[in-house]
Amino acid sequence: MKALLVCPAERPAVPLLQRSSPLVLLPLFGRCLLEYWLEQIVTLGASHVLVSAAHEAREVRALVGNGARWGLKAEVIVESCELTQTNARREYCGQSESAWLAAPNDVTVLDHFPGLPQHPLFQSYAGWFAALLEFLPHAVGPTRIGVRELKPGVWVGMFTRISPTAQLRPPCWIGERVRVGPHSIIGPMAIVEDRVVVESDCEISTSAVGAQTFVGKCTEVRDSLAWGDSLLNWRTESFVTVPDPFLLSALGRPSLSLTPADWLAQLARRGSRSPRASRALEQQLPLRRDR
Amino acid sequence: MTIHRQNEILSITGVKELGLANRDAFCTEVRAALPAGIRHIVIDFSETDYIDCGGLGALMMLRKAARNCERGISLRLVNPTPPVRHLLNLTKMASLFSIEDFVITNAPAPRESTSAVPAI
Numbered sequence: 001m002k003a004l005l006v007c008p009a010e011r012p013a014v015p016l017l018q019r020s021s022p023l024v025l026l027p028l029f030g031r032c033l034l035e036y037w038l039e040q041i042v043t044l045g046a047s048h049v050l051v052s053a054a055h056e057a058r059e060v061r062a063l064v065g066n067g068a069r070w071g072l073k074a075e076v077i078v079e080s081c082e083l084t085q086t087n088a089r090r091e092y093c094g095q096s097e098s099a100w101l102a103a104p105n106d107v108t109v110l111d112h113f114p115g116l117p118q119h120p121l122f123q124s125y126a127g128w129f130a131a132l133l134e135f136l137p138h139a140v141g142p143t144r145i146g147v148r149e150l151k152p153g154v155w156v157g158m159f160t161r162i163s164p165t166a167q168l169r170p171p172c173w174i175g176e177r178v179r180v181g182p183h184s185i186i187g188p189m190a191i192v193e194d195r196v197v198v199e200s201d202c203e204i205s206t207s208a209v210g211a212q213t214f215v216g217k218c219t220e221v222r223d224s225l226a227w228g229d230s231l232l233n234w235r236t237e238s239f240v241t242v243p244d245p246f247l248l249s250a251l252g253r254p255s256l257s258l259t260p261a262d263w264l265a266q267l268a269r270r271g272s273r274s275p276r277a278s279r280a281l282e283q284q285l286p287l288r289r290d291r
Numbered sequence: 292m293t294i295h296r297q298n299e300i301l302s303i304t305g306v307k308e309l310g311l312a313n314r315d316a317f318c319t320e321v322r323a324a325l326p327a328g329i330r331h332i333v334i335d336f337s338e339t340d341y342i343d344c345g346g347l348g349a350l351m352m353l354r355k356a357a358r359n360c361e362r363g364i365s366l367r368l369v370n371p372t373p374p375v376r377h378l379l380n381l382t383k384m385a386s387l388f389s390i391e392d393f394v395i396t397n398a399p400a401p402r403e404s405t406s407a408v409p410a411i
Contacts, residue, residue: 222380233377240373243341246344
């Protein structure tokens with residue numbers, strides 16, 4: 001059985017969410033929306049999935065591959081613009097309807113979590129946060145490894161260190177490889193993505209902290225989305241770039257968009273910065289291998 | 292930045308930015324404008340599009356100076372823009388100041404403001 005997943009191209013209501021990566025690849029509880037949907041499609045009985053992507057096809061293809069990870073045959077189709085469900089059905093499902101999953105699962109626009117069409121993700125920041133909270137109890141799917149429910153409503157990922165004096169108030173989600181410092185309070189309604197560092201005496205409530213974000217000592221994140229040094233109040237949609245990195249900053253950049261060519265270029269740049277390489281370049285001599 | 296004195300009120304308006312680069316000048320100017328008789332300082336942040344830890348430090352210094360003054364000077368921050376509000380909330384400093392949204396007038400300010408800090 002076939003299914004078509006349509007990646008949303010652009011959503012002007014939530015520019016911050018699509019600043020660093022395509023919307024379907026945004027980390028949500030440690031995984032991206034496309035991963036949740038691929039799992040869902042498999043449970044619905046699909047064996048062949050087409051993923052329609054507009055501008056972000058390269059990144060989508062890097063994630064999906066040939067679909068073997070999900071036990072699927074997957075293809076990424078590049079479109080000039082986002083397909084509507086009607087257009088997608090007409091274009092792809094028209095001739096052999098029996099080979100496709102039954103509607104509405106045959107064509108899905110990935111703008112909501114599986115099973116939560118009433119909570120659109122990309123119409124507003126408040127809607128996005130509400131959808132996250134709604135999906136929070138379902139984020140621990142059967143294929144998720146290592147996430148523990150420390151107490152009712154408090155989920156913690158692998159390799160996370162939480163100070164014994166920190167307070168975790170349900171509902172909250174703390175991802176993988178997170179550090180939570182002493183006397184910090186996480187929750188209620190807090191989502192802390194993977195590889196976040198929360199220093200001591202912080203308070204995070206009714207907020208989402210994006211992956212690889214540093215939350216400095218004594219800071220309070222409330223009603224906000226904090227992504228690196230970007231802080232957005234999801235109620236008022238007011239936004240600020242925090243100028244002081246010791247308060248809020250990005251710990252690193254996601255490497256998903258790097259191709260092998262990018263990696264090689266980075267490696268070459270690093271090599272050229274080493275003193276030995278610099279000397280060799282200055283002397284215009286070839287580099288010799290160390291014994 | 293414009294500093295205007297009206298009876299017991301010292302109004303500071305036109306603060307474009309308050310950061311490490313200009314905090315010393317800001318503090319010096321405000322302190323110099325604090326002759327006897329001033330009981331209220333009102334800082335209008337409606338034009339401020341940048342504030343950092345240096346600016347927050349300047350506000351804290353001003354607050355301390357105001358509290359230590361024998362006359363008991365009140366310090367109020369009015370019309371803060373989103374960057375100012377965000378940073379005050381992020382650093383938990385919003386609770387230390389009286390923050391209000393209104394247009395500065397020449398009417399005397401209340402001795403002790405009871406307005407709640409608006410949530411952003």
